[in-house]
Amino acid sequence: MKQNADLYMKHDQFIPLSFLPTGKKARVRALMSKGISRRRMLDLGLILDTEVEALQKSPFGDPVAYLVRGAVIALRSEEASDILVEAM
Amino acid sequence: MGLTKQSTGSSVLGFKPHIERQHPGQKIIALAGNPNVGKSTVFNSLTGMRQHTGNWPGKTVSIAQGSFFHKGVHFLLVDIPGTYSLMANSVEEGVARDFICFGDPDAVIVVTDATCLERNLNLVLQVLEVTGNVVVCVNLIDDARRRKIRIDLEELSRLLGVTVAGTSARSGKGLDRLMDEVWTVTHEKPGCCRGSPLKIRYHEAVESAVGLMEPSLEAALNKKLCARWTALRLLEGDENLLESIRNYLGYDLLALEAVSNSFQKARKILIDAGIDQDLFRDIIVSGIVRKAEEISRRVVAMEEPGHYTRDRKIDRVLTSRTWGIPIMIAMLGVILWITITGANYPSALLADALFWVEDQMTALFLSIGAPAWLHGLLVTGMYRTLAWVVSVMLPPMAIFFPLFTLLEDLGYLPRVAFNLDSFFKKACAHGKQALTMCMGFGCNAAGVVGCRIIDSPRERLIATITNSFVPCNGRFPTLIAIITMFFAGIIEGPFRSVISALMLTGVILLGVMMTLLVSRILSRTILKGLPSSFTLELPPYRKPQVGRILVRSLLDRTLFVLGRAVAVAAPAGMVIWAMSNIHIGGLSLLSHCAGFLDPFARLIGMDGCIIMAFILGFPANEIVIPLVIMSYMSTGSMMEFESLVRLRELLAANGWTWLTAVCVMLFSLMHWPCSTTCLTIRKETQSWKWTLISFLVPTAAGILICFITASVARLLGLS
Ligand SMILES: Nc1nc2c(ncn2[C@@H]2O[C@H](COP(=O)(O)OP(=O)(O)OP(=O)(O)O)[C@@H](O)[C@H]2O)c(=O)[nH]1
Ligand SMILES: [Mg+2]
Numbered sequence: 001m002k003q004n005a006d007l008y009m010k011h012d013q014f015i016p017l018s019f020l021p022t023g024k025k026a027r028v029r030a031l032m033s034k035g036i037s038r039r040r041m042l043d044l045g046l047i048l049d050t051e052v053e054a055l056q057k058s059p060f061g062d063p064v065a066y067l068v069r070g071a072v073i074a075l076r077s078e079e080a081s082d083i084l085v086e087a088m
Numbered sequence: 089m090g091l092t093k094q095s096t097g098s099s100v101l102g103f104k105p106h107i108e109r110q111h112p113g114q115k116i117i118a119l120a121g122n123p124n125v126g127k128s129t130v131f132n133s134l135t136g137m138r139q140h141t142g143n144w145p146g147k148t149v150s151i152a153q154g155s156f157f158h159k160g161v162h163f164l165l166v167d168i169p170g171t172y173s174l175m176a177n178s179v180e181e182g183v184a185r186d187f188i189c190f191g192d193p194d195a196v197i198v199v200t201d202a203t204c205l206e207r208n209l210n211l212v213l214q215v216l217e218v219t220g221n222v223v224v225c226v227n228l229i230d231d232a233r234r235r236k237i238r239i240d241l242e243e244l245s246r247l248l249g250v251t252v253a254g255t256s257a258r259s260g261k262g263l264d265r266l267m268d269e270v271w272t273v274t275h276e277k278p279g280c281c282r283g284s285p286l287k288i289r290y291h292e293a294v295e296s297a298v299g300l301m302e303p304s305l306e307a308a309l310n311k312k313l314c315a316r317w318t319a320l321r322l323l324e325g326d327e328n329l330l331e332s333i334r335n336y337l338g339y340d341l342l343a344l345e346a347v348s349n350s351f352q353k354a355r356k357i358l359i360d361a362g363i364d365q366d367l368f369r370d371i372i373v374s375g376i377v378r379k380a381e382e383i384s385r386r387v388v389a390m391e392e393p394g395h396y397t398r399d400r401k402i403d404r405v406l407t408s409r410t411w412g413i414p415i416m417i418a419m420l421g422v423i424l425w426i427t428i429t430g431a432n433y434p435s436a437l438l439a440d441a442l443f444w445v446e447d448q449m450t451a452l453f454l455s456i457g458a459p460a461w462l463h464g465l466l467v468t469g470m471y472r473t474l475a476w477v478v479s480v481m482l483p484p485m486a487i488f489f490p491l492f493t494l495l496e497d498l499g500y501l502p503r504v505a506f507n508l509d510s511f512f513k514k515a516c517a518h519g520k521q522a523l524t525m526c527m528g529f530g531c532n533a534a535g536v537v538g539c540r541i542i543d544s545p546r547e548r549l550i551a552t553i554t555n556s557f558v559p560c561n562g563r564f565p566t567l568i569a570i571i572t573m574f575f576a577g578i579i580e581g582p583f584r585s586v587i588s589a590l591m592l593t594g595v596i597l598l599g600v601m602m603t604l605l606v607s608r609i610l611s612r613t614i615l616k617g618l619p620s621s622f623t624l625e626l627p628p629y630r631k632p633q634v635g636r637i638l639v640r641s642l643l644d645r646t647l648f649v650l651g652r653a654v655a656v657a658a659p660a661g662m663v664i665w666a667m668s669n670i671h672i673g674g675l676s677l678l679s680h681c682a683g684f685l686d687p688f689a690r691l692i693g694m695d696g697c698i699i700m701a702f703i704l705g706f707p708a709n710e711i712v713i714p715l716v717i718m719s720y721m722s723t724g725s726m727m728e729f730e731s732l733v734r735l736r737e738l739l740a741a742n743g744w745t746w747l748t749a750v751c752v753m754l755f756s757l758m759h760w761p762c763s764t765t766c767l768t769i770r771k772e773t774q775s776w777k778w779t780l781i782s783f784l785v786p787t788a789a790g791i792l793i794c795f796i797t798a799s800v801a802r803l804l805g806l807s
Contacts, residue, residue: 031370036177036543037621038366042373043172044623045207045380056403059412060510063519065403065626069381070204072399072626074506076513079621 015087018064018080020054026085027051033082041083045069052085110155114162115274118188120215121199122208123147123170124627126227129257130199131167134267138640139167143499143632145625146170146523146541149180151187158267161274166193169540174214175326178543182328188218189313189329190336194274195221197266202232202239202254203628205388209380212248213288217317220285222250223269230256231630236391244387249285258633287316290375293361294368297323297354304346312337320372323354325365399628403503412507417593419500423491424596425589428568431483432585438483442475461669469665469718470658476714477657481565482649485710488564490641492529497632501526505624512619515604516611518547519622525551525603528558532761533768535560540772544620550607552769553782556761557603557789559596561645562709566756567592569713573736574749599757602789614781649710656708663704664715668722678719692791693751693798695743702755707763712756747801751794758790 014029028050033041046052046068053067063074109116119127123145131139135154141147152167168187169180188196198215200208205226212224226239245252251269255262289295298319305315313333321329322341333341342348358368405411446467453463495501505522512521520541528535535555542548559567568588576588611617667678675683682696689699701715717735720742739748760783761769770779 033621034366039175039177039369040172040621040623042369042377043175043177043210045210045377047370047374047377050377055400056407057409058407058506058509059409061409062513063506063509063622063624065407065506069207071207072403072628074502074509074519074624074626076509076519076619076622078619079623 013086014084016081017052017054017066017075017083017085018077020052020085020087022054022057022064025051025053025088027088028083029086030084031082032084033079037079037082041079044071044073046083051088052083110164111162114155114164115194115270116164116166116192117270117274118166118168118191118193118196119199120168120184120188120196120211121170121225122172122201122204122211123625125170125199125201125208126257127170127199128152128167130197130225130227130255130263130266131165133257133260133263135165138644142493142496142501143627143630144496144501144523145627146180146520146538149537149540151183156267159271161271163267163270163274166191171211173211174218175321175324179540182332185329186332186336188215190332193221195223195270197223197225197270199225199227199257202226202228203235203237205239206380206384209383210376213286213376213379216248216250216285217287217320218314220250221273222285223266223273224248224250224252225266226252226254227257229254229262230259231628235396238389238391240387240389244383247286247383247386286379288375288379291361291363291371293357293363294320294323294371297357300354300357301347301350304344304350305341308341308344308347309337319354322351323358324369324372396628402629403626406500406503407506416504416507417597419495420596421589421593423488423495424592425585426491427484427488427564428572428588428592429585430487431565431568434483435479439475439479442479446471446475464669465662465665468722470661473657473661473664473711473714473718474653476717477653477711478650480569480713481562481710482646482653484565484568485561485649486642486645489530489561489645490638493637493641494632494634496526497630497637499627499629502624502626506626509622509624511604512607515608516617516619517550517604517607518542518544518619519624521547521551521554521603521607524555525558525600528555528560530561532556532558532560532765536765536768536772544617546611546615546617547620549773549778550610550615552773552778553610553785554603554606556765556782556786557599557606557758559599559757560709560762562762563756564592565710566713567595567753569735570749570753571595573733573739574744574746595753595757602758606785606789610785652708652710657711657714660704660707660711660715661718664718665722668719676722678722682719691798692755692794693747693801694755694794695748697742698748698752698755702759705762706760709756709762747798747806751798754794754797755790758786758793760787 017026020026028046028048031038031041031046031048050068054064055067055072056065058064058074063076064080065072065074119131121127124143124147128139128141128148131137131152131154132141134156137154139148139152148167148169150169153164155162155164157163166187168184171181171184173181174185174188187193196215196219198212200212215222224244226241226244232239239254241252241254251273253262253266253269255266257263298316301319301322302315305318309315309318330341333339342351363371406415449467449471450463453467501523504526505519508522509519512519523541524535524538527538532555536552539548539551539555542551571588571591575591576584664678667681668676670677672680678700682700684696685699686696689696697719698716700719701712704715705712717738720738766779766783769782770776773779
């Protein structure tokens with residue numbers, strides 16, 4: 001988490017993916033997750049500079065569906081907040 | 089979803105990754121690919137078999153095999169679970185990887201989705217690192233065309249260095265070509281591929297580390313596994329692969345001196361370059377993903393970028409804040425309403441026919457002068473139970489099932505999981521548990537096998553234990569019959585089935601709530617833990633093949649229920665008949681048993697006969713109500729089936745009140761899983777302890793809730 005805070009300070013234009021409003025696009029700038037969760041993100045093609053679009057919130061606001069490399073992927077806020085993006 | 093041998097798991101567990109060839113010259117072909125790209129559909133079209141397919145990722149969780157014959161060669165095709173990568177993050181990914189690596193396939197067909205080629209290419213590139221004997225099948229070409237996506241297959245083939253075939257597996261287009269290519273690949277001498285399969289070059293330090301390990305690995309692996317790929321995995325720290333090598337090749341790779349020396353040196357190179365294991369993996373994955381992106385840019389042409397706008401619009405309604413949940417419940421209600429309404433007519437028809445046959449049989453037995461006990465055992469006991477199961481239980485099962493399959497094929501199930509996920513998260517459970525729960529509607533055993541899509545063992549156990557809280561197909565008719573007899577009967581006319589459907593929906597929602605509650609309790613007590621990471625792909629909506637699904641699953645279901653009726657209901661009917669006709673000390677055996685169970689049964693709002701029926705119904709839930717009827721009838725009043733109204737009279741004469749009806753419904757919703765499900769749980773968890781817990785948890789919940797209901801009703805003087 002400390003690392004997270006550093007990154008925020010360095011680049012205040014980066015936001016966690018979970019903050020991206022629906023309908024907006026962004027580019028991945030840093031992947032903070034570790035271990036299995038990180039692997040899963042990588043497998044889906046979520047690497048640096050990947051374009052993502054927040055498509056649709058679920059009825060209770062979490063999870064959110066994102067468009068990643070042509071596929072629609074739902075992520076819970078825990079995973080999405082570990083992905084730092086730059087809004088486009 | 090379904091209840092064949094395959095889906096209930098018996099085909100899975102005998103699986104050894106080394107599949108035996110049935111004929112000496114037979115070629116083994118593996119079908120790999122991302123989830124939900126149509127692998128099972130390709131499999132079915134080629135082999136003429138009927139693996140279950142469905143529009144959601146994770147439909148197939150085990151390995152199935154089937155054979156086909158092409159140009160004079162026998163092929164054995166192996167359908168493996170869909171995976172996003174070969175890096176084995178979950179059980180079924182491990183199964184897939186092990187088969188490709190150690191199953192010794194002569195060729196691998198990598199099935200890809202033409203509408204999402206870029207992401208699919210990741211896996212293609214990874215498979216190419218393991219083996220060059222690959223044919224890439226670009227499936228769903230028809231769907232891509234509809235969405236105005238064009239793919240240059242020739243260019244793709246040139247870039248990948250392997251053959252590419254475009255198919256529309258559902259209509260069978262392009263499969264001949266695919267088989268030709270498979271034939272060609274398996275008949276080339278190894279090593280002399282035309283062109284060479286694409287190999288990705290990574291960061292310099294990675295390449296030199298790998299280069300350093302290759303010679304020692306080549307010697308150690310003796311062509312059983314690609315040395316370059318193994319080096320990459322070892323450097324990445326893939327413990328799981330080492331374990332598989334130990335299992336299948338029989339030795340510990342890193343225990344070999346040459347390998348471990350070169351491994352240490354290679355590690356040093358990486359450390360000097362500042363590359364730790366996480367970064368290493370990032371480099372590998374980025375290399376693959378970038379390559380896929382580059383290839384996709386060159387071969388995919390989209391005429392209009394908004395090709396999914398329709399799907400987005402549908403999603404905006406089906407998963408919206410206001411409408412998401414109500415539509416879901418309404419959809420369930422409508423399906424149940426169609427089931428109830430639709431079942432009435434065939435049910436009456438079947439009953440007429442079957443009980444007419446009974447009369448004829450009785451006449452026959454009389455005319456040949458057969459002894460009364462023989463007639464009793466075979467006709468009154470066995471045949472009549474069978475007739476009850478077929479006439480009352482079969483029609484709702486045969487109608488509900490195809491409807492559910494239709495929704496599944498449309499792609500609605502992942503949306504259900506998406507809508508419900510926040511509840512499951514609060515229960516500290518996995519979001520995909522909603523999917524396994526949905527499969528439970530078809531069959532709890534299938535639902536339990538489906539739990540493999542959940543990677544974390546803790547959450548998988550929660551999903552397994554709670555699966556039987558959703559009523560399976562075999563329990564629906566019980567619920568429907570009781571609702572129709574005791575509650576909807578108060579009003580006449582077309583609204584009757586609406587009331588029934590509403591009540592049944594309520595019962596199911598109660599089951600879902602119990603699932604969540606019990607999951608929550610489990611994650612606070614014996615299965616403590618936090619929710620693990622979760623990603624869920626929402627596939628595009630696809631037009632289901634309505635006619636084919638309806639006919640097929642109707643037939644499947646009917647045959648299945650008939651088979652089970654013969655195997656289970658018939659013997660159980662004989663047992664009940666025998667028990668009610670063998671007398672000890674002036675009372676029948678049945679009365680003894682029922683009497684023994686009675687005090688306890690009364691406490692939870694039922695009677696001894698009902699509990700007996702539930703116990704005898706352990707092998708199949710659909711025989712519970714028929715057994716109750718049989719045991720009441722045997723204690724005196726004989727009756728013919730005319731309508732559910734008459735049945736109600738019989739039950740009322742035996743002391744049923746509305747409270748009994750409610751308790752039977754609750755207990756039917758929550759009691760021990762059927763024997764097939766228990767055995768499946770044992771196989772899946774490999775533990776009797778968890779099987780026992782899965783048996784006890786719903787049973788305890790049912791007893792407790794029935795007890796509370798009965799006590800409260802009695803205290804309030806309602807019953
Ligand atoms: N339009 C169209 N639909 C297809 C085609 N092939 C498969 N489908 C549909 O795509 C969905 C997924 O097919 P499956 O065969 O279950 O996919 P799978 O790859 O086995 O999926 P998993 O077992 O979950 O990995 C089903 O609804 C199929 O009916 C095709 O060529 N065209
Ligand atoms: Mg499949």
